[in-house]
Amino acid sequence: MNLFIDNNDGLGGLDYTRAILLDAPLTITRRRGAWTSCDVGLDLLGSGLPMPVTRARVLVLDAAQSVLFQGFVEGDAQAAVSAASSEGAEERPRMHALESKWLTEAAPEEALQPVTAVQSSVDLRDVLLKSVATLATQDLAMDVMLTGETEAGAYVTELFRGDGTTASFSLLHAPFREAGSGAILREQFDDSALNAALWTRTDTGGYLSLGGGGLRMSGGSGYDGATVLAFAKPVEMGGTLVAEAQGVMLGTGSDGLLMGFYETSVGHAHCVAGVRVQGAAGAHALVAVVNGVEQPTTYSFSEGHSYALRVRLHCAEMQRVRARYEVLVDGVLQQFGGGTVDAAMQVVIEVADPGLASSTLPTVLYDGAMAVSPAQCVFAPVNSTSLVGSVASVGLSQTGSAWVVSTATDGSRTTRREGAVGTGADYATTSAGTLTFDPGRVPQPGELLTVRYRRPRRSVARAQDAAAVTLRSDLGLPGLPQWSGHVLRPAARSSADCLAAAQALLALATGAATGTRGSVAWHRGAGIAADVQPRDTLVVQSGGAARMLPVQSVTVVAGNCAPELLHYTATFGQSRAESMSFTVGSGLAEDVPQPIAVTVDGASLPERLRGLQVLIATGSALQVDSGVDAPLGGGFEVRRSDANFGSASTADLVLRSPVRSFSVPRAAFAERFYVRMYDGSTPARYSAVSSVVLTSLPDGS
Structure with a gap:
């Protein structure tokens, strides 16, 4: 083994191999999830070699000149005085170095994926094995129950009728709001420079700057997507999002996009929702852009005047990006969960002139829906082709799951806008679920107020190993080894996440090597020829059978002899402590609620009725559109409770319909109807979550 140290003194890498102490040999320690380290004792007296300094470069090569370690000295080498020397103090420093990534990355990599496809074989007689003490209740559990965060549950549609005077309406449930929701971004552009943690800036021409008025725009290259200010993090397009720009001032010749959400790269064709500024060729107009298409409604702006722009987006699904849970089982990385959730999205784009009055109604440039929407978007407040002007502030908020629509007596539908009093919005919502409308925005006599939101519930899933269930049933054995817990990291935001984590634990429980920990030692070349790294795989041979065991740590100690002798010790293990990318x-x-039923994968069930709408509400019936066509042999079931779907009970059954649109009879002022879709299988399978219609309507309405 050869040791070279470069003390950054211009002399380059000096050979310290001959200075290595016999009683403090060079030792390389590699652990998964930790920085690789190199420790060595040095005898520098009479060697002419300098004391290693902080950040000195360290290189360790084997006899074949392959790199075993490359890194930097952490702290100054500490000298120890040798009491055995009669001629004075002898320098015998101990040097500690960390791998190069220590200086360039925030934390060590904790990935489970094996480093290489190379597998090293050892015989069982060379291995020290020990078992895990908690096998019965954890590692080998075949019936797993997990809980996660509070999630969005039933899809609720709550109906009220306006009378022209009632300004406050209390919902039966507080609409679901995810923990940590609220302001995603608040930028006043009042610092000396853009915050690199918040913004990604593409601006080779220097067209964007900070100054009077906030963010100043002084033109562009003339190319779409070439001058961009974008939020540094992707935005999950779930629930209700409100993007707002205040103090927008535009000059002659302006052209570009403001407050845009983009599916992939920033560009007009990829704009899911935003505002196009048409200021070239004498035009002075603002136009909504939806799915890359400019909409017909325009708003004429005045040069130098201040405006507010808002883009409101609503998706019935709160979680659009699923968490991923990984386990390393018998040398193979298995992944569960992940992916995205497809869903429709409502879009409202508006412009307001605060100079007229703070409560002046905004002009709506677009109010509509898209049947399919991206799960994540890039949010770019500025995409300047040649924008001239300034933006005083930009905000982006996640306001929860509620969305309010009014239907006038003539059948026309209008989205009601949430916001603070005096901002030109229609209403404000309390955390308890009370909607209070501003004066002048109160629902008029006969106006149908439809509030759509998600009801909160605890996320939970239960999974069982199907093969184990069958085997124990065949043998007449009761029950399965069971374990229950909760997901800590990454957070399980939904029951689907809980199910993915539970499936990962079941996969680990079925591993041939699960529950085994141990260590093996060898001299390189005599036992295993290759250099071994954490996350490599050891194949332990025993009686013709083999077990695949992931390496957790490796210690390499130099033998200080010629020919080279490297002593390796590797620890390995396959249990929850070593083989999961998540924690529980x-x-x-x-x-x-107990008991917890075994969870059926939602992908195999009929579709959730997230788009269900009440089209007409009269004193005798509700005309409902489920939003999707019925599956072959199936339909839609309406009940007065959420407990009996799939049962033979008819006590709470209202109706079954084979078509997507149906009429639900009314009998009282306040009623509840639960709706699920069912398929044509026997027995029928139902949607995993109900859509609920709640009425607070006069009988004669």
Whole structure:
């Protein structure tokens, strides 16, 4: 083994191999999830070699000149005085170095994926094995129950009738709001430079700057997507999002896009929703852009005047990006969960002139829907082809799951806008679910107010190993080894996430090597010829059978002899402590209803009725459109409770319909109707979550 150290003194890498102490040999320690380190004792007396300094470069090569370690000294080498020397103090420093990534990356990599496809074989007689003490309740559990965060549950449609005077309406449930929701971005552009943690800037021409008025725009290259200010993080397009720009001032010749959400790269064709500025060729207009298409409604702006732009987006699904849970089982990385959730989206784009009055109604440039929307978008407040002017502030908020629409007596429908009093919005919502309308925005006599939101519930899933269930049933054995807990990291935001984590735990439980920990030692070449790294795989041979065991740590100690002798010790293990990319804790959340049924994968069930709408509400019936066509042999079932779907009970059954549009009879002022889709299988399978219609309507309405 050869040791070279470059002390950054212009002398380059000096050979310290001859200075290595016999009683403090060079030792390389590699651990998964930790920085690789190199420790060595040096005898520098009479060597002419300088003391290694902080950040000195360290290179360790084997006899074949392959790199075993490359990094930097952490701290100054500490000298120890040798009491055995009669001629004075002898320098015998101990040097500690960390791998090069220590200086360039925030934290060590914790990935489970094996480093290479190379597998090293060892015989069982050379291995020290030990088992895990908690196998029965954890590692080998075949019936797993997990809870996660509070999630968005049933799809609720709540109906009210306006009378011209009632300004406050209390919902039966507080609409679901995800923990941590609220302001995603608040930027006043009042610093000396853009915050690199918030913004990604593409601007080779220097057209964007900070100054009087906030963010100043002084033109562009003339190319779409070439001068851009974008939020540094992708935005998940779930729930209700409100993007707002205040103090927007535009000059002659302006052309570009403001407050845009983009599916992929920033460009007009990829704009899901935004505002196009048409200021070239004498025009002075603002136009909504939806899915890359400019909409017909225009708003004429005045040069130098200040405006507010808002883009409101609503999706019935709160989680659009699923969490991914990984386990390393018998040398193979298995992934569960992940992916995205397809869903429709409502879009409202508006412009307001605060100079007229703070409460002046905005002009709506677009109010409509898209049947399919991206799960994530790039949010770019500025995409300047040749924008001239300034933007005082930009904000982006996640306001929860509620969305309000009014239907006038003539059948026309209008989206009601949430916001603070005096901003030109229609209403404000309390955390308890009370909607209070501003004066002048109160629902008029006969106006149908439709509030759509998600009801909160605890996310939970239960998964069982199907093969184990069958085997124990065949043998007449009761039950399965069971374990219950909660997902800690990454957070399980939905029952689908909980199910993915539970499936990962089941996969680990079925591994041939699960529950095994141990270590093996060898001299390189005599046992295993290759250099071994954490996350490599050891194949332990025993009686013709083999077990694949992931390496957790490797220690390499130089033998200080010629020919070269390198002593390796590797630890390995396959259990929850070593083989998962996520963490779980014991015990379910206290608010989970018991017992917990085995979860059926939602992908195999009929579609959720997230788009269900009440089209007409009269004193005798509700005309409902489920939003999707019925599956072959199936239809839609309406009940007065959420407990009996799939049962033979008819006590709470209202109707079954084979077509997507149907009429639900009314009998009282306040009623509840639960709706699910069912398929043509026997027995029928139902949507995983109900759509609920709640009425607070006079009988004669």
